[in-house]
Amino acid sequence: MQSFDLDKTDVSKIKAALGGSDEELKVILEEYHASEIAILFESLAKEDKQRIINLLSVEIASEVISEMHEESHPEELLLQLHPDKRTEIVEELDYDDATDIISQLEEHEQKEILGDLSEDDASSIRNLLSYHEETAGGLMNTEFIRINLNLTKKDAIDEIIRQSEEIEEFYTVYVIDDENTFQGIVSLKDIIKAKGNVKITELVKAEVAWVHPDTDQEEVARLISQYNITSIPVLDNDMKLLGRVTFDDVIDVLEDENTEDILKISGVSEDEELSGNWVEAVKSRLPWLILNLGTAFLASGVIRHFEPTIKLIEVLPAYMTIIAGMGGNAATQALAVTVRRISLYDLTDNQAYRTVLKEVTVGLINGAVTGLIVFLFAVFFDSNPMLGLVIFLAMTGNLLIAGITGAGIPLILKRVGIDPAIASSIIITTFTDVFGFLLLLGLASKLLL
Amino acid sequence: MQSFDLDKTDVSKIKAALGGSDEELKVILEEYHASEIAILFESLAKEDKQRIINLLSVEIASEVISEMHEESHPEELLLQLHPDKRTEIVEELDYDDATDIISQLEEHEQKEILGDLSEDDASSIRNLLSYHEETAGGLMNTEFIRINLNLTKKDAIDEIIRQSEEIEEFYTVYVIDDENTFQGIVSLKDIIKAKGNVKITELVKAEVAWVHPDTDQEEVARLISQYNITSIPVLDNDMKLLGRVTFDDVIDVLEDENTEDILKISGVSEDEELSGNWVEAVKSRLPWLILNLGTAFLASGVIRHFEPTIKLIEVLPAYMTIIAGMGGNAATQALAVTVRRISLYDLTDNQAYRTVLKEVTVGLINGAVTGLIVFLFAVFFDSNPMLGLVIFLAMTGNLLIAGITGAGIPLILKRVGIDPAIASSIIITTFTDVFGFLLLLGLASKLLL
Numbered sequence: 001m002q003s004f005d006l007d008k009t010d011v012s013k014i015k016a017a018l019g020g021s022d023e024e025l026k027v028i029l030e031e032y033h034a035s036e037i038a039i040l041f042e043s044l045a046k047e048d049k050q051r052i053i054n055l056l057s058v059e060i061a062s063e064v065i066s067e068m069h070e071e072s073h074p075e076e077l078l079l080q081l082h083p084d085k086r087t088e089i090v091e092e093l094d095y096d097d098a099t100d101i102i103s104q105l106e107e108h109e110q111k112e113i114l115g116d117l118s119e120d121d122a123s124s125i126r127n128l129l130s131y132h133e134e135t136a137g138g139l140m141n142t143e144f145i146r147i148n149l150n151l152t153k154k155d156a157i158d159e160i161i162r163q164s165e166e167i168e169e170f171y172t173v174y175v176i177d178d179e180n181t182f183q184g185i186v187s188l189k190d191i192i193k194a195k196g197n198v199k200i201t202e203l204v205k206a207e208v209a210w211v212h213p214d215t216d217q218e219e220v221a222r223l224i225s226q227y228n229i230t231s232i233p234v235l236d237n238d239m240k241l242l243g244r245v246t247f248d249d250v251i252d253v254l255e256d257e258n259t260e261d262i263l264k265i266s267g268v269s270e271d272e273e274l275s276g277n278w279v280e281a282v283k284s285r286l287p288w289l290i291l292n293l294g295t296a297f298l299a300s301g302v303i304r305h306f307e308p309t310i311k312l313i314e315v316l317p318a319y320m321t322i323i324a325g326m327g328g329n330a331a332t333q334a335l336a337v338t339v340r341r342i343s344l345y346d347l348t349d350n351q352a353y354r355t356v357l358k359e360v361t362v363g364l365i366n367g368a369v370t371g372l373i374v375f376l377f378a379v380f381f382d383s384n385p386m387l388g389l390v391i392f393l394a395m396t397g398n399l400l401i402a403g404i405t406g407a408g409i410p411l412i413l414k415r416v417g418i419d420p421a422i423a424s425s426i427i428i429t430t431f432t433d434v435f436g437f438l439l440l441l442g443l444a445s446k447l448l449l
Numbered sequence: 450m451q452s453f454d455l456d457k458t459d460v461s462k463i464k465a466a467l468g469g470s471d472e473e474l475k476v477i478l479e480e481y482h483a484s485e486i487a488i489l490f491e492s493l494a495k496e497d498k499q500r501i502i503n504l505l506s507v508e509i510a511s512e513v514i515s516e517m518h519e520e521s522h523p524e525e526l527l528l529q530l531h532p533d534k535r536t537e538i539v540e541e542l543d544y545d546d547a548t549d550i551i552s553q554l555e556e557h558e559q560k561e562i563l564g565d566l567s568e569d570d571a572s573s574i575r576n577l578l579s580y581h582e583e584t585a586g587g588l589m590n591t592e593f594i595r596i597n598l599n600l601t602k603k604d605a606i607d608e609i610i611r612q613s614e615e616i617e618e619f620y621t622v623y624v625i626d627d628e629n630t631f632q633g634i635v636s637l638k639d640i641i642k643a644k645g646n647v648k649i650t651e652l653v654k655a656e657v658a659w660v661h662p663d664t665d666q667e668e669v670a671r672l673i674s675q676y677n678i679t680s681i682p683v684l685d686n687d688m689k690l691l692g693r694v695t696f697d698d699v700i701d702v703l704e705d706e707n708t709e710d711i712l713k714i715s716g717v718s719e720d721e722e723l724s725g726n727w728v729e730a731v732k733s734r735l736p737w738l739i740l741n742l743g744t745a746f747l748a749s750g751v752i753r754h755f756e757p758t759i760k761l762i763e764v765l766p767a768y769m770t771i772i773a774g775m776g777g778n779a780a781t782q783a784l785a786v787t788v789r790r791i792s793l794y795d796l797t798d799n800q801a802y803r804t805v806l807k808e809v810t811v812g813l814i815n816g817a818v819t820g821l822i823v824f825l826f827a828v829f830f831d832s833n834p835m836l837g838l839v840i841f842l843a844m845t846g847n848l849l850i851a852g853i854t855g856a857g858i859p860l861i862l863k864r865v866g867i868d869p870a871i872a873s874s875i876i877i878t879t880f881t882d883v884f885g886f887l888l889l890l891g892l893a894s895k896l897l898l
Contacts, residue, residue, distance in 0.1 A: 011797070033656075035675050043797060067675075069794075161642050170638070171620050171679065188637050189619070193610050207482075225704075226484050226516075228697040230620065230679060247696050248677040251703065255674075258707040259789050262714065266785030266874075267778055274790040275800075278810040285782050286815050292778050293819050296771040297826075303767040310766055317759055317766045318752040321773065322745040325882060328777070329716055329741050329875050333734050336715030340708050341723040345518075348460070348492060351724075361727040366735050370742050377746075425715075425874070426778050433774060 010036075011043045018048050026055050034063035042072055049077055054085060061085075062092035065101065071275045075104040078113070087116040095121075096141040096249070099128040136220050137213030139253070140234045140243030143167050146174045149183050149204065152197045160188065171230035174241055175204045182233060182241045184208055210235050213242055218257055221250045257343075264421035265339055267292070288426055295430035299324070302434055306441035313448055315382055316441065319374070319391055323440050326370060327398035327432030332425045334359045334406025342410060342420050352411045356404065363403030364396060371395030390447055394440035398432055405431040459485075460492045467497050475504050483512035491521055498526055503534060510534075511541035514550065520724050524553040527562070536565040544570075545590040545698070548577040585669045586662030588702070589683045589692030592616050595623045598632050598653065601646045609637065620679035623690055624653045631682060631690045633657060659684050662691055667706055670699045706792075713870035714788055716741070737875055744879035748773070751883055755890035762897055764831055765890065768823070768840055772889050775819060776847035776881030781874045783808045783855025791859060791869050801860045805853065812852025813845060820844030839896055843889035847881055854880040 010032075017028040029037065029052065037056075041049050041064070053061045068074040078086055078101060090098050090113060102110050102125060110129070114122040124142055131137025145163045147156050160173060173191070175183045184206035194203055209223045210233045224232055224247055231246040260270040272284035303310070303320070310316050338355060341347070347355065371392040378388035405428055410420035459481075466477040478486065478501065486505075490498050490513070502510045517523040527535055527550060539547050539562060551559050551574060559578070563571040573591055580586025594612045596605050609622060622640070624632045633655035643652055658672045659682045673681055673696055680695040709719040721733035752759070752769070759765050787804060790796070796804065820841040827837035854877055859869035 033676070035677075039675075042794070157641060160638075164638055164642065169677075188641070189609075189613055192606060192637070192641070193613065225697070225700045226488075227482070228484075228618075230696070247679070247700070248674070251674045251696070251700065254700065254703050254707075255793065258703075258710075259793070261707075262711050262785050262789050265711065265715075266781045268782045268785055272786065274786055274793065278807045278814070281786070281807065281811045282814050285779070285811065286818060288782070289775060289779060289815055289819055290822070292775060293771070293822060296774045299770050299774070300767040303770060304764070307763050307767075311760075311763060314756050314760060315753070317769065318749040318756075320766065320770070321748050321752060321882060321886070322742070324770065325745045325748070325773075325878065326738060326741060329878075330734070330738060332715045332874055333717045333737070336711050336717055337721065337723055337730070340711050344704065344708070344723065345491070358727045358730065362730045362734065365727070365731050366738055369735060370738055373739070373742060425781055429774065429778075433770060437770070 011040060014040050014044070018044075018051070022051075022055055025052070029056065034060050035067040037064045038067035038069070038072075041068060041077075046077075046080065050080055053077065053081060053089075058088045058092050062089045065089060066093055066097040070100075070104075071273050073104070075101045079105065079109060083116055086113065090117060091121055094141050095124050095128055095143060096139065096243075099125050099138075100133075103129055103133060131213055134217045135213060136211040136215040136217070136232075136234045136245055137242070139217055139220065139245045139249045140213070141246065142243040144174060144231075144244045145170045145172075146176050146241060147186075147200060149175050149177050149199075149201050151200050153191055153194050153200075153203075154197050156191055156200050160191075169246075171246075172244075174233055174244070175200055176241055180241060181239050182210070182235050185233070208233070211245070212236070217253045220245050221253045221257070224250045261339065261343060261421045264419070265336065265424050267424040267426040288424070292426045292430075295426070296433070298430065299433035299437055302437040302441065306437075306445060309441055309445040309449065313387070313444060315384075315387070316444060319378075319387075320437060320440060322374060323391070323394050323398055323436040324433050326395060327402045327436045328425070328429040330363060330366060330399045331402035331406040331428040331432045334362070334403050335410060335423060335425065335428050338407045338410050339421050339423070342414050347411070347414075352415075355411065356407045359403035359407035360400060361403075363400040367396035367399030368392075370399070386448060387444075390440065390443045393443055394436065397439045398436040401435045402428075402432050460489060463489050463493070467493075467500070471500075471504055474501070478505065483509050484516040486513045487516035487518070487521075490517060490526075495526075495529065499529055502526065502530060502538075507537045507541050511538045514538060515542055515546040519549075519553075520722050522553070524550045528554070528558060532565055535562065540566060540570055543590050544573050544577055544592060545588065545692075548574050548587075549582075552578055552582060580662055583666045584662060585660040585664040585666070585681075585683050585694055586691070588666055588669065588694045588698045589662070590695065591692045593623060593680075593693045594619045594621075595625050595690060596635075596649060598624050598626050598648075598650050600649050602640055602643050602649075602652075603646050605640055605649050609640075618695075620695075621693075623682055623693070624649055625690055629690060630688050631659070631684050634682070657682070660694070661685070666702045669694050670702045670706070673699045674703075710788065710792060710870045713868070714785065714873050716873040716875040737873070741875045741879075744875070745882070747879065748882035748886055751886040751890065755886075755894060758890055758894040758898065762836070762893060764833075764836070765893060768827075768836075769886060769889060771823060772840070772843050772847055772885040773882050775844060776851045776885045777874070777878040779812060779815060779848045780851035780855040780877040780881045783811070783852050784859060784872060784874065784877050787856045787859050788870050788872070791863050796860070796863075801864075804860065805856045808852035808856035809849060810852075812849040816845035816848030817841075819848070835897060836893075839889065839892045842892055843885065846888045847885040850884045851877075851881050 013028060017025045065074045102113060114125060145160055145167060147159050151159060172185050173188060175186055177183055184204040185208050186200060186203045190203050209227050211220055213234050231244045233241055234243045234245060236242055263272060264270050267288040269284035273280060374395060375388035375392040378391055379385050409423045413423055414420045462477060466474045514523045551562060563574060594609055594616060596608050600608060621634050622637060624635055626632055633653040634657050635649060635652045639652050658676050660669055662683055669681060680693045682690055683692045683694060685691055712721060713719050716737040718733035721729060823844060824837035824841040827840055828834050858872045862872055863869045
């Protein structure tokens with residue numbers, strides 16, 4: 001439980017209020033936090049969202065827009081507003097949030113919005129737009145508290161209070177020298193606790209993690225998570241302070257990266273929007289299905305090769321689906337565990353080797369156990385112990401191959417610098433289909449004919 | 450890039466230093482942050498870890514232990530230490546970290562460790578051990594800064610400085626009344642900025658998100674992420690302040706929950722340790738494979754039913770694997786997108802309905818396109834246009850079923866309160882196997898015989 005929790009009642013309440021006067025609507029809106037209004041927006045029509053934004057103060061309106069999920073397209077809402085209102089809101093936004101939203105627009109629309117801003121704001125945003133979206137530069141905010149190394153405690157506190165008029169949230173104060181070169185960090189707490197009017201030089205913590213603007217967002221997230229810090233400074237090659245990335249951006253990055261992983265492993269393009277329409281979904285998935293079709297023809301070729309065997313042992317097709325299906329699922333299991341393990345830890349060569357060895361063991365055991373069940377079925381239901389033996393061997397062999405490929409392929413991909421999650425179930429199940437049929441039908445033609 | 454980055458050189462460096470004297474090793478260790486030593490520990494032997502912990506100051510040693518990943522089993526390392534050293538380290542740990550580690554031990558081992566602590570520390574940890582690991586109570590820390598509502602600015606700052614001797618990190622100050630009832634939060638920044646010697650009553654922000662100790666950890670993570678806050682207070686039914694959960698715990702929760710999702714969707718038990726041994730892996734996966742075997746017999750039964758048809762049209766088994774494989778992969782795609790969408794957003798009934806409708810459209814289109822390719826293959830390779838038509842219809846029908854089940858089943862599970870990720874690829878592919886064979890073989894026996 002918590003003081004704020006949205007449900008259908010809230011959506012109905014807002015929808016009912018939309019039928020009333022602006023004044024009534026305003027009263028209802030005051031009950032909600034900006035991030036809650038952003039969530040409620042997901043259930044509202046375009047015109048209603050515009051009306052609400054126009055009723056809200058510029059502070060709340062800009063917070064709502066910055067809290068809207070990327071997939072709710074805050075940039076479209078922004079475009080639909082009156083240019084004056086829009087400019088007010090964009091100027092109120094943090095530079096990094098404004099950049100994220102504006103970057104989703106066409107170039108001529110970006111120009112239109114930036115043209116209405118003060119030259120200072122426009123050039124800051126233009127600068128941030130130049131970084132790739134998925135790097136520290138693309139995530140960073142250029143507004144933060146920075147104080148000079150040579151200030152005394154008293155002057156530093158005054159300076160922090162002055163700068164914090166502009167900056168809502170900060171958890172760390174950055175320390176620079178006269179040339180804007182980064183010197184380290186200091187916490188507000190340590191400044192206050194310091195006895196006497198000491199200089200910041202004596203309080204600064206110099207050994208801190210930092211990143212380049214072109215550091216990948218996953219690495220930024222890893223560092224913030226590893227060092228449990230609320231923000232990480234972004235420095236250029238001359239150690240000049242460009243900005244900071246905060247923990248809340250990292251939480252969003254983690255959600256995005258995890259969505260990417262789960263989609264890729266399932267054979268969906270990583271850039272398919274979860275709430276996108278069918279056109280995007282077809283574009284994202286059809287290429288993978290066509291690739292899968294190619295690999296399915298391969299498995300199909302194996303079956304064609306053994307058509308004479310199948311003609312003689314009519315029950316074989318019924319067992320083929322069992323061997324192939326079990327192999328595919330066992331491979332998906334090994335793949336999921338290995339991909340996730342690679343994405344959370346850096347494995348040494350020795351650990352990678354032991355991972356494959358473990359999956360070989362698991363494949364052999366799970367293959368033997370499930371193979372034994374099917375053996376018993378073949379003995380008692382089809383009264384054919386020799387067929388049972390063939391199936392037992394094929395099942396064990398195929399689950400062994402499932403373990404080797406499910407663990408080995410992502411590890412090899414990682415080693416050669418390719419994202420291991422691309423070793424989707426589509427690729428992996430090709431191996432288990434082809435080898436499963438080869439084993440079952442090959443053994444059948446040797447041992448049963 | 451960043452100032453700290455570990456690679457194989459670091460591991461070799463530590464390993465080389467382990468060959469030398471304690472003094473030499475100490476010098477090398479000073480180059481590393483505690484969280485880096487925790488990572489290096491993953492490559493070291495038990496005895497080496499013990500030796501390093503004994504060489505480090507108690508502050509660094511406790512930080513290393515708290516930063517060790519759960520799967521590296523810090524509790525085992527702790528048990529192996531001399532009882533005096535162990536007590537020092539546990540007393541230095543934050544209560545929540547100590548609880549996490551101790552909770553992994555057997556009851557008699559827990560008693561042994563807690564018995565050596567001061568009564569105060571032992572009872573705090575015992576209290577935290579009583580909450581379920583995956584709730585706010587299990588995540589919370591009971592050490593935080595709390596000040597009385599009636600303090601003046603000056604007294605409040607003195608009180609914060611006094612309390613912060615004990616508490617390393619804090620980002621928010623909690624405000625309570627004389628009965629320890631939670632009144633809201635205030636930031637250190639706002640206290641410092643306040644003009645004159647005002648009372649805290651005038652600065653406190655009362656409308657804030659909070660949780661109960663039994664709130665699920667996923668909900669805690671969602672709130673911290675939604676409100677972009679560094680910590681969230683944990684209150685009991687009488688609004689008494691019990692503790693706080695901080696953003697760094699939430700980052701860990703997100704990683705864990707995402708691992709769970711990716712494992713469950715792939716038919717692996719959520720509690721399989723990624724770096725566990727083969728025994729655990731077999732225990733975690735074999736039940737799912739046996740379930741899959743049951744469903745595979747179902748698909749196999751459909752094939753048996755159509756044995757006479759297959760006998761007459763020998764090429765059918767070669768096409769069966771294509772129809773079943775494509776259906777399984779299309780269903781996995783729809784499943785991944787839907788499960789991920791459910792876990793990030795709360796869908797209304799209308800949105801759920803539109804999601805299924807979208808997947809129906811995607812299934813029909815992807816089915817028709819890939820079906821057409823196989824149709825052409827049947828016409829030109831097998832010179833059998835009627836067979837081509839049957840395959841085209843079966844493919845389109847099966848990808849339609851893939852869309853309906855891949856999106857529909859997780860949505861239904863969510864509605865009835867079951868974790869949608871349990872609708873693993875194993876369950877979903879049963880439908881596409883059974884219906885794929887039914888469609889292909891049923892149509893073939895009607896239209897081709």
